[in-house]
Amino acid sequence: MQDADLRAGAENLLVTCGGLRAGDHLLILREDPANGYYDAAIAGAVMESARALGIDAKCEVLAFDPMGAALPPALVARMKAADRVLFLSRSGDQIRFSKDMQGIRPIMSYALDAGMLASGFGRANYQGFVALKDAVNALMAAAQHIRVTCPLGTDFSGPGAAYPKSGAADVSVTRFPMSVFAPVPAQGFSGVVMQDGFLVGTGSKFYDPYGCGLREPLAVHFRGSVLERFEGHERDVHCARMHYAKVGKQFGLDAMTMHSWHAGIHPGCAYGMAAAENFERWSGAAFGNPRLMHFHTCGHYAPGEISLNVLDPTIEMDGAAVWKDGVFDPHLVPGGTEVLAQFPCIKAVFDAPAQAVGQGPGGRLAS
Incomplete structure (x- = not known):
């Protein structure tokens, strides 16, 4: 350094x-x-x-x-x-x-x-990433069809992002670095999210246990704002049900809810420790890398109280894979090429993206 x-x-x-x-x-x-x-x-x-x-x-x-x-x-x-x-x-x-x-x-x-x-x-220039985030938001909102997959079997789809009429739903606090696009509301989307390794909190409240380990990938089926069911190893399904019920009861929430989702846009974001070494720190630091996308669940608000996390997503908008196996291509975003040309420091992180995002043994998310 x-x-x-x-x-x-x-x-x-x-x-x-x-x-x-x-x-x-x-x-x-x-x-x-x-x-x-x-x-x-x-x-x-x-x-x-x-x-x-x-x-x-x-x-x-x-x-x-x-x-x-x-x-x-x-x-x-x-x-x-x-x-x-x-x-x-x-x-x-x-x-x-x-x-x-x-x-x-x-x-x-x-x-x-x-x-x-x-x-x-x-x-990497903050304002340049704000411009890139705004461009991604516009592309999400204009899309007719969005499909998300991952190597473990995640597969869900829906229409363009139904952001509020006042604009993309964002936060009241300036975030530095700017590393995610605005959360896409779950309405209109349905399918399955394959959660590997663990369920974990969102940074809203820090309860105990903050993480819930999984033996095998867990299939989380949802339709719109409703988490319909879990499928997978019998013990994992039981633990997921109990974990959601416990957190929902603790905070008076409708636990089985899917609020929204988004992915990282900043390939300079790196997290060298295994997520399981410190779930709290990982959940607040690694999410900005394009190799990760996460979902706000357990609560009808962002960020909810339990996040689902997918490694190496592919996000297709009207057939164009803007994210492909965790690689975000800004050239497929209108205005993205211009951002890279204007800010060499941003181009540099896209040319050499960080690969460490808290993976455990075997390169997967693990508890």
Whole structure:
């Protein structure tokens, strides 16, 4: 890791994403590194770069609440007084769909450590990926037919993305790096998702157990917003039913629901540890790679409380495989070629995509 790369990643976060200038006030809310989620070095790198840019940056530790309780009023007042608020904390993920952020300009960092910030994931131009995300959203919405498959047998299809009339359903928190398109509502889609390895939470609430291991690939059949049934190893089917029932009861949810799905668009996103070593960290960091797509289930809202995750999807829109076995081809997205031409740093991550996304032995997702 080069110091210059780390500075470039921090400036991409602060300036290109955050729009901060000299004299602006930045409040950084960081999670205690002892939690094992964010490392200590990323906050120091951002603070150092902010000060070098003349930004008035202050940092405080925010106690992490696994259930995502409301933030203290005094803290909310400090957040409103800042030009931008940067979450180096899972708390930012928990409020990402909240309407309570009115008057606050939060940024949630999915770069969890200094290495991720200094990599192509952190350095590739933020605005360029926003343009690419918007182009994918438009393509999804305009499609007449979308079909999704994977090597293990995932196969579902439906019409174009039925985004709300106000636009693609997105979050109230700026996400850095921009690494997914807007969640596609499940309405109109039906088929089967083959879930390998485990069921896992979504980053909304951190309950115990957060992950539910599977012996074999589990077939999850759905139609629209309803999860109809599980098929597979008898023990896996039993565990899936019990896990959904437990989480649904814990949070008062209609458990057997499918809300929406989306895939990664940022091939610079890498996750070198096996997912099973830390399900919480994996579920909040690896999803931006095009090799992964995930589904928001267990709750009639995004992100729900249980996610399904598919490795190496193929996503065909009107017959064109825009994702092919986990490889996203931006040239098949109107405007995508222009984005790569305008931003060589984005072209570089597409030319050498990260392959590590938390696979276990044998290259598959495993518990």
